[in-house]
Amino acid sequence: MLEARSLSKSFPTPSGSLSVLSDVNLSVAGRERVVVMGPSGSGKSTLLAILGGLEEPTSGNVQLDEVNPYALSRTRRARFRNQQVGFVFQDHCLLESCTALDNVLVPALAGGRVDDSLVQRGRFLLDRVGLGNRFSHLPAELSGGERQRVAVARALLLRPTMLLADEPTGQLDSISAAYVIDLLTELVDEAGSLLCLVTHDESIAERVYGCPQGRRVHLFDGRLVA
Numbered sequence: 001m002l003e004a005r006s007l008s009k010s011f012p013t014p015s016g017s018l019s020v021l022s023d024v025n026l027s028v029a030g031r032e033r034v035v036v037m038g039p040s041g042s043g044k045s046t047l048l049a050i051l052g053g054l055e056e057p058t059s060g061n062v063q064l065d066e067v068n069p070y071a072l073s074r075t076r077r078a079r080f081r082n083q084q085v086g087f088v089f090q091d092h093c094l095l096e097s098c099t100a101l102d103n104v105l106v107p108a109l110a111g112g113r114v115d116d117s118l119v120q121r122g123r124f125l126l127d128r129v130g131l132g133n134r135f136s137h138l139p140a141e142l143s144g145g146e147r148q149r150v151a152v153a154r155a156l157l158l159r160p161t162m163l164l165a166d167e168p169t170g171q172l173d174s175i176s177a178a179y180v181i182d183l184l185t186e187l188v189d190e191a192g193s194l195l196c197l198v199t200h201d202e203s204i205a206e207r208v209y210g211c212p213q214g215r216r217v218h219l220f221d222g223r224l225v226a
């Protein structure tokens, strides 16, 4: 369960404080899927970063399964992100000199353990995203859609409590985008994670919220409306 209460965020700028989010409240139950929509610059990425323990809010608080990441030490917060949160960004952010399989195993390496069962799971996930014959390809040897499928597999390796996806299909053509998003939602279901996904593509949004556990919210002027 994700609970965000009265979140606000402002950034200091040379011309004064810039308010990006004000009084944002959001509760997402386990296995629920929330699509966050809103115009460019409305604070969608900022909100996701706050929810994922990457960016401390100016006020308000966040709890994931009753843990407030901002009450943890830096080391414990890093561990929290590693184990409880999966991230997929618009750019795949893969390590260029590592194979597809090694990229998928990065969260296990960062968490300090890569045992046989995790390697098995990495192979299973790559297989599930249609890349069973691409284990040893480097990112440069994959298409954009394939790279993003590796990123999805990586984000779900450790079965995170929550998957955060920020315009994950923003750089893909509509056919690859639909394929990536369908795999992402299937694997989120299999992992039992809750999902918060940002997109401004209506057809992608519908694929995610158009199910019983789906819904969407909009960000306007720093406020969240259902």
Ligand SMILES: Nc1ncnc2c1ncn2[C@@H]1O[C@H](COP(=O)(O)OP(=O)(O)O)[C@@H](O)[C@H]1O
Residues within 6 Å of the ligand: 011, 012, 013, 018, 020, 038, 039, 040, 041, 042, 043, 044, 045, 046, 047
């Ligand atoms: N680190 C920062 N410092 C100053 N302003 C920022 C920073 N990060 C984001 N912003 C500003 O906050 C607003 C919201 O940004 P963002 O969350 O990236 O919007 P979105 O993802 O909806 O396009 C933008 O106006 C952006 O310029």
Ligand SMILES: [Mg+2]
Residues within 6 Å of the ligand: 044, 045, 046, 166
């Ligand atoms: Mg953004």
